[in-house]
Amino acid sequence: MGIFSHISDVHLGAFNDDYLRKNNLDSFIWALEKSREENVDFIIISGDLFNNPIPNISQVIEAITKMKEIVESGIKIYTVYGSHDYSVTGSSIYNVLVASGIIMDVHRPRNAEGKMILEPVVDIKTGARIYGMFARKMGMESSFYERLAADIDSDSFNIFVFHSAIREICEDLQFRMAEIPLSYLPPNFDYYAGGHLHRRMESEMEGYGKIVYPGVLYASNFFDLEEMALGVERGFYIVEFSENIEKMRFIRNDIGRPVLIDIDANGKVPDEVMSEASRIIDGLDLRDRYILIKIHGELSSGKTSQVDRKKLKEYCMKKGASGVNININNLTSREYRGMLFKDRRAENIERELIEKYVKQYGGRDPSLKGEKGVNMAISLLELLKIQRNEEESREDFERRIRDGARRIIGEDGWQ
Ligand SMILES: [Mn+2]
Structure with a gap:
């Protein structure tokens, strides 16, 4: 038992x-x-x-x-x-x-x-x-x-x-x-x-x-x-x-469930999005709640930056919210079309791009091709994201990164 x-x-x-x-x-x-x-x-x-x-x-x-x-x-x-x-x-x-x-x-x-x-x-x-x-x-x-x-x-x-x-x-x-x-x-x-x-x-x-x-x-x-x-x-x-x-x-776990405000910006101009957001905020009790505002879709005109996130945030805080996070990752504008990814999580975008470029690689080294090549590129990218710790000397940091790179591309195979 x-x-x-x-x-x-x-x-x-x-x-x-x-x-x-x-x-x-x-x-x-x-x-x-x-x-x-x-x-x-x-x-x-x-x-x-x-x-x-x-x-x-x-x-x-x-x-x-x-x-x-x-x-x-x-x-x-x-x-x-x-x-x-x-x-x-x-x-x-x-x-x-x-x-x-x-x-x-x-x-x-x-x-x-x-x-x-x-x-x-x-x-x-x-x-x-x-x-x-x-x-x-x-x-x-x-x-x-x-x-x-x-x-x-x-x-x-x-x-x-x-x-x-x-x-x-x-x-x-x-x-x-x-x-x-x-x-x-x-x-x-x-x-x-x-x-x-x-x-x-x-x-x-x-x-x-x-x-x-x-x-x-x-x-x-x-x-x-x-x-x-x-x-x-x-x-x-x-x-x-x-x-x-x-x-x-x-x-x-009942700790801190946030409140979600979901705004479909499709076919709207930034001003309309702003007034819709404030209308919704006015109707909610935000005291001591964490607020997520998700604005998505394609604006009919204007720039995505015209949706004033700072102003929305200040408005929520004034109404007693304990914090605000505004997500416009899936907000685009008909006038300014950028690059689109189906899944906009950073690591998935990285993998998508790496897979694309590894496929285009024309060299002969088999360890740089296919799944192996993708994994090596991802590992190196992860390695290069590492930042120096506050207390770490430049030399120690460089050694740490170099050793890591050696393990990734080394002869014994990386793991
Ligand atoms: Mn996890």
């Missing part, structure tokens, strides 16, 4: 806005405390504990202090690398927490004849066997899944912790995501603790036990906030088990 909680995609350190950052942190502290209240034996965090490999320390110190307190009360925290915790340079706060014993990385691979065999971490209190699989940026873990194997002991309760979107389960999702087919998952586990999907999802597939994605614990970007405003629930799972799952409960 045992009981555990399954939390995912915490994204600590996400958001520049103080109010959202606090909600995000409060959600995590709430989930840890709730888990302790429910007397869990252990906690699983299925990736993306942090929003960046090296977050601003002052923004995460409170969360780390709470984790330490939880661990010291006898509750272990088992984790895997998510796509956000991972850094090609190997420098990640995740590694520091593993080294300090606050979290326990359950990805324990062993190489045997080209296969990646996963070894379990056996939870001493309950006997549960926990296997973990890491993630990389943009689904690049997929090539490791191809040669993955895990020997399970069918008399025990087996948990597989992972951080990837499964194609068969996420078909109807709104956004294209890097995916792996269901067949890549090792079969016959009792519980698949999934991360990466920010929407809650539960399913059961032939040959597999329960596959569960709790979704993002609070939010990490505009899309998450928008879904929450539309009523999508946030939270985490508590699972009771013996040899099988006995009971599963979703614990809802």
